């Protein structure tokens with residue numbers, strides 16, 4: 286098997302990357318990344334792959350490089366942040382100092398004092414509707430309803446809208462609540478809730494890797510695949526597919542020198558993001574599988590990482606921070622605290638950097654607080670200053686200086702993004718999930734017998750553009766290939782999301798109600 290990758294590095298959006306020119310004195314370059322890697326416990330397929338990648342000293346391969354977090358923070362601007370500790374199997378509970386205790390309680394009561402009891406009850410009721418909706422209603426009805434409408438956010442308080450309607454979607458699913466598919470958001474919320482309740486999970490709700498992603502996962506994976514006979518060609522870009530007699534006979538590529546090359550094979554797995562893959566489907570290919578044209582309706586948007594390198598360890602919290610009030614929908618995590626086998630100052634950069642605050646920016650079209658410009662209208666420098674300012678607004682507003690300018694060493698913005706204040710482009714976007722997206726997502730098996738699709742846009746159970754979705758789709762593509770070959774080889778296991786047995790009877794009833802044109806029994810309108 287040969288993998289052709291257009292970039293000089295493998296690993297796609299999941300990879301970490303060196304910050305150019307940042308290494309001194311024999312240290313490794315500062316670790317940058319497209320965006321931080323969050324691997325929740327409800328993922329099953331990616332964790333299975335991690336388990337099967339050998340890693341020196343680890344009984345469970347790269348899976349042992351996952352580290353659970355013990356808390357999550359919703360950082361508010363101008364009011365106490367909401368800090369929610371959660372227990373974690375096999376790890377010590379978060380340290381509850383008197384200060385931490387008071388802060389948790391203050392945030393808890395503040396949140397609830399700002400959320401009227403009837404709104405909380407309403408939200409819980411809406412979730413019950415989802416949990417007891419049959420699969421057909423989920424696909425046929427809830428896929429068409431925006432999350433904002435499903436949660437009745439327009440009728441609720443500003444706090445409800447910010448916390449439960451907008452924050453959940455924009456910051457996590459990278460899709461605007463007003464258009465985000467209820468099926469996609471609710472599937473994700475359901476998975477998180479079951480995970481938090483310890484149901485059907487591979488591990489704790491929030492997990493990250495214990496080193497930069499390439500060190501903890503991608504490099505060992507490449508070594509393992511190479512040992513199994515896989516060849517990698519980097520700098521080769523797929524441009525076209527040649528169809529003859531109903532089958533793909535060759536892929537047309539440009540190699541690293543820009544020269545046109547053709548590659549023949551028995552089978553072709555197209556493992557590119559949808560906005561790149563669809564450019565390689567010419568009219569003949571599309572005619573052979575008219576369903577491919579539906580992928581033209583899939584939308585991508587900007588969600589991009591920026592890392593801030595700090596001269597002091599700055600753990601903030603032991604988990605992810607969701608800057609729920611930030612106009613640019615910022616989420617962040619402090620990484621050094623998880624990298625137990627690394628000494629940041631000794632291992633990376635110029636010896637003065639002690640931490641990396643890795644940040645995702647999910648909203649690029651709303652004006653910021655420093656320049657009044659959207660992220661797309663900014664220069665790279667302005668984006669960095671603006672993100673830093675928005676994080677300080679969320680973290681330094683309750684009497685403490687969590688982020689200080691004096692400790693900021695440098696920053697690194699994903700090079701896939703090009704910004705000069707007038708023009709903006711992003712070569713590595715992310716699939717978003719407005720209503721109806723599900724109907725346009727393809728299967729891994731196409732109507733062309735030897736062409737298969739893998740990637741986060743392929744329709745899989747998780748229904749959210751993630752590494753887990755990409756992994757599940759790749760398994761489906763391999764199984765389709767084995768079926769096509771009539772192979773006796775064992776098929777890849779594809780583990781669906783957990784479904785609670787307690788709700789199955791209610792879902793069966795709901796199926797009957799749905800067929801009769803009736804609402805879900807808990808859907809009171």
Ligand SMILES: Cc1cc2nc3c(=O)[nH]c(=O)nc-3n(C[C@H](O)[C@H](O)[C@H](O)COP(=O)(O)OP(=O)(O)OC[C@H]3O[C@@H](n4cnc5c(N)ncnc54)[C@H](O)[C@@H]3O)c2cc1C
Nearest residue numbers: 291297298320322323522523561588740741750751752755
């Ligand atoms: C900022 C950000 C943060 C994220 N955080 C998380 C997270 O915490 N957890 C999570 O599960 N998911 C996360 N995701 C989503 C996740 O990164 C993607 O869903 C996942 O990487 C998709 O994998 P893929 O293989 O489909 O595509 P990609 O990872 O994009 O890989 C596709 C590869 O195809 C290559 N390619 C493209 N065109 C061509 C061509 N013409 N010829 C040859 N090669 C080509 C690309 O260079 C790339 O290497 C995040 C995404 C973003 C944008």
